[in-house]
Amino acid sequence: MSAALITGASSGIGTVFAQELAKRNKNLVLVARSEDKLQQIAEKLQAEYQIEIQTIKQDLTERNAVNNIFNQLESQQIEIDFLINNAGFGGYGSFPQTQWEDQQKMIQLNILALVELTYKYLPIMISNNSGRIINVASTAAFQPMPYLSVYAATKAFVLNFTEALWAENQNTGVKILALCPGPTKTEFFNEAGWKRFNSNSSEYQNADEPIEVVKTALQAIEEGKSYSVPGRFLNQVVTNMPRFFPREIITKIVEKEFRPK
Numbered sequence: 001m002s003a004a005l006i007t008g009a010s011s012g013i014g015t016v017f018a019q020e021l022a023k024r025n026k027n028l029v030l031v032a033r034s035e036d037k038l039q040q041i042a043e044k045l046q047a048e049y050q051i052e053i054q055t056i057k058q059d060l061t062e063r064n065a066v067n068n069i070f071n072q073l074e075s076q077q078i079e080i081d082f083l084i085n086n087a088g089f090g091g092y093g094s095f096p097q098t099q100w101e102d103q104q105k106m107i108q109l110n111i112l113a114l115v116e117l118t119y120k121y122l123p124i125m126i127s128n129n130s131g132r133i134i135n136v137a138s139t140a141a142f143q144p145m146p147y148l149s150v151y152a153a154t155k156a157f158v159l160n161f162t163e164a165l166w167a168e169n170q171n172t173g174v175k176i177l178a179l180c181p182g183p184t185k186t187e188f189f190n191e192a193g194w195k196r197f198n199s200n201s202s203e204y205q206n207a208d209e210p211i212e213v214v215k216t217a218l219q220a221i222e223e224g225k226s227y228s229v230p231g232r233f234l235n236q237v238v239t240n241m242p243r244f245f246p247r248e249i250i251t252k253i254v255e256k257e258f259r260p261k
């Protein structure tokens with residue numbers, strides 16, 4: 001059986017990817033730490049659509065996480081032809097005041113797990129002359145982000161890495177996309193401890209809907225794009241500013257805007 005593997009499928013953008021691919025009759029492998037949430041999502045989608053769904057409870061910051069997933073799916077003869085590296089988290093605050101363990105896990109999840117899953121599945125897709133990989137970056141990938149310094153740097157990595165693979169794979173039949181959402185209505189801000197974006201705030205109310213982000217991504221990858229900035233026009237402005245202004249100026253503006261009150 002072939003399936004799409006979605007990391008971080010228990011919440012937010014990942015859950016909506018699962019819903020949208022289920023609608024397109026795609027079998028699914030859903031990965032996250034929250035087993036109950038994954039089970040609920042799987043049961044709901046299986047009741048609605050004629051698809052197979054496998055859930056895998058896995059903390060992707062653990063040492064053998066990717067091997068565990070790969071070996072389990074191989075032993076069940078589940079072939080991954082669509083990989084969505086979506087799991088990720090951020091942490092808001094001045095760098096020296098953050099917890100080292102959080103920063104380390106952020107790098108392990110946002111970068112290492114994503115790169116390793118890509119390393120495992122891309123060669124198989126290339127040998128099949130077909131496949132899709134969406135790596136979830138962010139509008140934060142386009143410029144340094146004071147008070148989200150490590151997070152934004154992980155997303156800059158994801159964007160650069162993914163665009164490079166996109167170019168390497170122009171003739172392999174594998175489509176690869178970096179998805180760069182702006183603020184989106186999910187648990188992300190809660191997890192990041194960023195109170196300014198609490199669910200009652202106007203910032204949160206003005207954020208994009210995950211469904212819009214996911215639909216734009218699924219269309220962009222079919223169109224062969226290397227990256228996609230979905231959502232409101234402001235996201236286009238923010239991601240293009242570094243092309244027109246000196247980096248110091250942009251970074252100082254962001255520092256002032258995001259400085260903890």
Ligand SMILES: NC(=O)c1ccc[n+]([C@@H]2O[C@H](COP(=O)([O-])OP(=O)(O)OC[C@H]3O[C@@H](n4cnc5c(N)ncnc54)[C@H](OP(=O)(O)O)[C@@H]3O)[C@@H](O)[C@H]2O)c1
Pocket residue numbers: 007008009010011012013014031032033034035037058059060061086087088089090109136137138139180181182183184185186187188189191
């Ligand atoms: N929301 C935004 O404004 C926004 C903007 C730009 C980019 N993004 C990116 O979009 C992606 C999805 O985030 P979201 O907005 O949908 O946030 P979310 O609702 O908090 O979802 C994050 C997902 O990642 C999973 N996850 C977290 N730590 C994990 C770990 N150690 N191992 C395995 N899974 C883990 C979570 O599941 P468990 O807790 O069950 O493990 C959850 O399913 C992230 O990469 C994020 O950086 C979000």
